[in-house]
Amino acid sequence: MRRVMIDTDPGTDDALALLMALNCPDLHLEGITTVGGNATLAQTTQNALRLVEYVAGERDVPVAIGADRPARGSFSYAYHVHGTDGLGVNLPSTARKPHRADAVELIRDRALAAPGPITVIALGPLTNVAAALDGRPDMAKAIAAIVVMGGAVEVPGNVTPHAEFNIYEDPWSAHAVFASGVPVTLVGLDVTHKTSMHRDSGPRWFESTSASAQLGNRILANSFQARSDVQEFYLHDPLAVAAAIEPELLTYRRAHVEVMMDGEERGRTVACYGDGPVQVAGGVDVGRAVEVVRSLVSK
Ligand code: BDR
Numbered sequence: 363m364r365r366v367m368i369d370t371d372p373g374t375d376d377a378l379a380l381l382m383a384l385n386c387p388d389l390h391l392e393g394i395t396t397v398g399g400n401a402t403l404a405q406t407t408q409n410a411l412r413l414v415e416y417v418a419g420e421r422d423v424p425v426a427i428g429a430d431r432p433a434r435g436s437f438s439y440a441y442h443v444h445g446t447d448g449l450g451v452n453l454p455s456t457a458r459k460p461h462r463a464d465a466v467e468l469i470r471d472r473a474l475a476a477p478g479p480i481t482v483i484a485l486g487p488l489t490n491v492a493a494a495l496d497g498r499p500d501m502a503k504a505i506a507a508i509v510v511m512g513g514a515v516e517v518p519g520n521v522t523p524h525a526e527f528n529i530y531e532d533p534w535s536a537h538a539v540f541a542s543g544v545p546v547t548l549v550g551l552d553v554t555h556k557t558s559m560h561r562d563s564g565p566r567w568f569e570s571t572s573a574s575a576q577l578g579n580r581i582l583a584n585s586f587q588a589r590s591d592v593q594e595f596y597l598h599d600p601l602a603v604a605a606a607i608e609p610e611l612l613t614y615r616r617a618h619v620e621v622m623m624d625g626e627e628r629g630r631t632v633a634c635y636g637d638g639p640v641q642v643a644g645g646v647d648v649g650r651a652v653e654v655v656r657s658l659v660s661k
C-alpha cells in the first residue's frame with residue numbers, strides 16, 4: 363500500500379477525491395491537512411471532518427488544520443462554484459476533532475515516519491505544502507513525490523484567462539513547491555477540463571447504495587441544481603488522486619515550471635520543457651480515468 367497525505371480545501375470535487383482515497387485499497391491515507399481556498403479554513407476543516415466521519419466511521423484518519431491565508435494577502439474563496447459552505451450538501455455534525463498537531467507538523471511527521479516514502483496529493487492552494495518544505499531540506503528528501511491539482515499550462519485558466527484557481531490563490535507557495543526539488547506531477551486544466559461527468563448522466567453518477575456513492579450523487583446533483591448553466595462537473599481533484607493511483611492514465615512532459623506572481627498574469631504556469639522536476643500532464647485516457655473515479659467513489 364502506498365502511503366499518502368492529502369492536502370485539501372473541500373470543496374465539492376475535493377470531497378469526491380477524498381472519497382476515492384478513503385475507499386482505495388492501494389492507498390494508505392495517513393492524514394488529511396486542510397487549507398482555505400474554496401471556502402474559509404474553518405469550513406474546509408469542518409467539511410473534511412464530517413466527510414471522514416460519514417464514510418470512514420471509526421477509522422482513525424487525522425485531519426489537521428492548516429493555513430487560513432496564502433503566503434501573501436488573503437484567499438478569495440469560490441462559493442459560486444462550491445456552495446455557501448464549500449460543499450453544498452449538509453453532512454451530519456461530528457464530535458471528531460482536528461488533530462493536535464497542525465498541518466505543517468503532520469505533513470512533516472508523516473513524511474519522516476516509516477515504512478517507505480510518502481506521496482503528498484495537493485488539491486488546494488499550496489500554502490501548507492510549501493510551509494512544510496520551507497527551511498527543511500530533509501523534507502525534500504523524505505517526500506517521494508507531490509501530485510498537484512493545479513495550473514493551466516497549454517490551455518486557458520479558469521479564474522483569469524491565464525490562471526487556474528489553486529495556483530492563482532497562492533502563486534508564491536506554488537513557486538516554492540515547484541522549485542523545492544521534490545518530484546512534482548502537475549495535473550492541471552490541460553487534463554482536468556477533458557475529464558468530467560455530464561449533467562444528463564445523473565442522478566446516479568455513482569451506481570451503488572454505499573454511503574460514499576450516495577454522497578457523491580448528492581454532491582453532483584446539488585452542484586448541477588445550484589448552477590443551471592453548467593453541463594459538466596469537472597473531475598479536477600479526483601483526477602489527481604486517480605493519477606497518484608494509476609500514473610499511466612496520463613501522459614507527461616518533463617519541465618521546469620515558472621509561476622507568474624503579479625499583474626494580470628498572476629498564477630500563470632509556464633513550462634520550459636526538456637528536463638526538470640515537474641511532470642506536466644498533457645494527455646489523459648478520459649474513459650479509463652472517469653471509470654477509476656466512478657468505481658472508487660462507488661465503493
Ligand atoms: C481547483 O480549484 C478548486 O475550486 C477545485 O477544488 C480544484 O482544486 C480547480 O481549478
Ligand code: CA
Nearest residue numbers: 373376485486
Ligand atoms: Ca480543491
